[in-house]
Amino acid sequence: MKFTKHFRDMLIERKIKLEWVDQALSSPDKVMSEPDGTTHYLRRIPGHGNRWLRVIVNTTVKPSKAVTVFFDRRLK
Numbered sequence: 001m002k003f004t005k006h007f008r009d010m011l012i013e014r015k016i017k018l019e020w021v022d023q024a025l026s027s028p029d030k031v032m033s034e035p036d037g038t039t040h041y042l043r044r045i046p047g048h049g050n051r052w053l054r055v056i057v058n059t060t061v062k063p064s065k066a067v068t069v070f071f072d073r074r075l076k
Contacts, residue, residue, distance in 0.1 A: 001025075001057070007066045016053065016069055020045050024055045033059075038067065042075070 011018065024043035029052075032040040037060035045053050052075040058065045 001064045001066055003066045004068075007068055010069050014070060016071075020048070020053055021055055021066070021069060024053050025057075042072070045071075 010016065011021070020043075023045075024041045028041040028043050030040075030042040032042070034040060037058060039057050039059045041055040041057065043053050044050055048071070051071045051073075053069065054072040054075075055069045056067045058067050
């Protein structure tokens, strides 16, 4: 999987560990396929206040591209 520049920038800006991204992608708690061709991988991160990490991946291209990543405040 490739990471976009925006994705890499968000890891730094939001202080998100690559280890957490790997966990979300390899063993997500939830996976949602969206009509825009993206797949959203969600995983609770106990090491960060049990917050939900959302990793958005464009699955319409090969190899897939991780587009953005953030802690989703809408999910509890």
